[in-house]
Amino acid sequence: MAAVSKFNFDGMSVEELTRLIEDAQAKCAEKSEAARRSLVEEMTAKAAALGLSLEALVGAGVPPRTNVRKPRSDLGQKVAAKYRGPDGGTWSGRGRKPGWLTQLEAQGRHQSEFAV
Template sequence: MAKSDINLNNLSVPELNQLIEDAKAALDGKKQGAKAQLIEEMREKAAKLGLELGDLLDKPGPRTNVRKPRSDAGKAVAAKYRGPEGETWTGRGRMPRWLTEALHHGKAKEDFAV
């Protein structure tokens, strides 16, 4: 069916939806057929060279851009600061409220060092 055979302006919404679904199904079928044909052609060419199709494809190497986990990940960290009421902070992450308030009142962070 040629493009000019269908007047889209005369179709209702359900008819247009059905047309779209039918076109998608036809496209998927054509793609699968073309893919199968291409694979068969490549198999034949590889066989002429005495190779398997899998031999022609590059095998993925090790991924080198992946970050390695930290060696101390998940381990407990010793506290570096102790608050006036026994609270502790390792120095990592967000500064605790007790230390923020103490710094605001003129204390130094080193005053709380363990």
């Protein structure tokens, strides 16, 4: 939508441009609020025609969330070691693999050799 500008922006000072921007933003907010009010009034009237309130109509369309993850039951508890190295170091099998196990695997050993 190409509109012909009523303003000569090149001839305006910084103060004039700033005031123009502020006025345009205020007018935009005013029109947006008027459109929102008009939409709410229209939807309220349509809901009333169906014998509903707008609040009941909007609230009825939002299903409750059922796929929310439950918190871990062992959160914050120490996990038993599943692997023990030759130097006594242990690893639960969670998180990053410890350096001692990585080094031993690089030497050709297998993780299952160190299972507790």
